Amino acid sequence: MPSMMKIALPALAAASGAYAACSVSATTTIQNAGDASAIASCSTFSGNIAIATGTTDDISFPGVKKIKGDLIADTATELKQIGASDLEELDGEMMLNDLTRLNAVNFPKLKAIDSIKWNALPALQEIGFTGEVTKANKVDIQNTALRSLKGINIEEVDTVFIANNGYIDEISMQLGNVSTSLTLADNNEAVKVELPNLIWASNLTFRFCGSVSVPSLERLNGSLGLYNNGFESFSAPNLTSVGEAVALVANENLSNVSFPALTKISGNLQIANNSKLIEIDGYPVLKSIGGAFDMSGNFTDVTTPKLNSVSGAFNLQSTDNVTETCKTYKPLKDKKLIEGGYRCEGKLIDPAGEGHKGTKQGDGDDKTGAATTLSAVNGALGLAAMAAVLLL
């Protein structure tokens, strides 16, 4: 209990009893508006504040400018409003979890917060940080009814995780760097993402986004992942190096990728299941890949004219004819510039990722289930085409 002693002594030394309530060694629990107003006399409150699960009153802490601790409301299913009209700084976590009726979060002067952790707030449509939070280390917002992230505008951050907020259709932040990761996933499928000032980040992951703009991005020391996005083109015009992997997977409308300045990928370059990506010419200066070169899809042409080092395997599989493309990569294998295994093959029914072999068109003697089914489909189409000709 040494920490309790440390706080208790100066509190006792203070003249008034009310002052003692401004500092608690662990957590103070608020049951109702009366409990909250007792704290309102503290300009700085030290300790954690938790809202009791049975709280039905609106809770506010006017007068409190700073909280040195966490503010927690967990499973207070009747709570409708929470706020602190004068709060400027919260140096712990604002944890709002599973608050089914919460419809207003009012912190008009809040500028700095260590961590925002919100989950399961189905009635909350606005962030309510009307003065804009400009400093936060972690932002984790999931399963809310938020319409936008208006109110959070930070320049540097450790982690951002924004997921399953079905109404958010625009995310625009002045972020300059992300030291650990930024993940935007499963929000509104049309979400327009704009990170105009982002220069470096560790991991960037975008899932189910409508558009993504990262015009200033120069460096990633982690990975870039683009999964299931709806956009037709993606461009990282200033990106020069990636410390881990680049993955472009299952972006059904993607037909143009452009990484005009990217010279080095230290992990894998994986491209798979982007049905409309036919031509890959967006890596004009890419020299080295520290992992595998792994592409499968409906390609006709793949060109990476400056590539001269692949430390892992090389896999390029396509439904189309890539004979000419393969002719440009075979010499890299022959010169041992590709260190891992080598497979470059076209006219496959089911082009597969590294380590897997797709089925060749017309492989009548291949008895694998997938191949049989797909050949059967092809056969049926063939018959339909013949029938159409006969009808003429």
Ligand SMILES: *[C@@H]1O[C@H](CO)[C@@H](O)[C@H](O)[C@H]1NC(C)=O
């Ligand atoms: C991160 O971005 C902020 C705001 O742009 C900047 O002040 C800071 O120097 C950057 N930090 C690093 C390590 O780049």
Ligand SMILES: *[C@@H]1O[C@H](CO)[C@@H](O)[C@H](O)[C@H]1NC(C)=O
């Ligand atoms: C970055 O992404 C890679 C690949 O997806 C993953 O292995 C790694 O753990 C991630 N790192 C962080 C800090 O999220």
Ligand SMILES: *[C@@H]1O[C@H](CO)[C@@H](O)[C@H](O)[C@H]1NC(C)=O
């Ligand atoms: C891209 O990089 C160039 C050269 O470093 C720089 O002049 C330009 O401002 C950058 N573009 C953006 C949008 O940041």
Ligand SMILES: *[C@@H]1O[C@H](CO)[C@@H](O)[C@H](O)[C@H]1NC(C)=O
């Ligand atoms: C990424 O780079 C930044 C700045 O150089 C550094 O602070 C961070 O620890 C690095 N992260 C990883 C995963 O290497």
Ligand SMILES: *[C@@H]1O[C@H](CO)[C@@H](O)[C@H](O)[C@H]1NC(C)=O
């Ligand atoms: C792909 O484009 C089609 C046609 O424009 C559109 O209907 C569909 O929603 C898009 N896919 C995604 C995942 O956005």
Ligand SMILES: *[C@@H]1O[C@H](CO)[C@@H](O)[C@H](O)[C@H]1NC(C)=O
């Ligand atoms: C692909 O995108 C790049 C960069 O946005 C653009 O310059 C280029 O014209 C696009 N190519 C096609 C075929 O649309």
Ligand SMILES: *[C@@H]1O[C@H](CO)[C@@H](O)[C@H](O)[C@H]1NC(C)=O
């Ligand atoms: C691509 O799609 C196929 C078929 O749905 C699936 O088996 C495979 O795992 C997908 N590849 C990746 C890299 O997600």
Ligand SMILES: *[C@@H]1O[C@H](CO)[C@@H](O)[C@H](O)[C@H]1NC(C)=O
């Ligand atoms: C090739 O295109 C077809 C038709 O758009 C699509 O069904 C299939 O999944 C694509 N294959 C790959 C590997 O992207």
Ligand SMILES: *[C@@H]1O[C@H](CO)[C@@H](O)[C@H](O)[C@H]1NC(C)=O
């Ligand atoms: C693929 O294209 C090459 C030349 O580009 C041609 O010689 C070859 O016959 C084609 N292969 C198939 C299976 O169509």
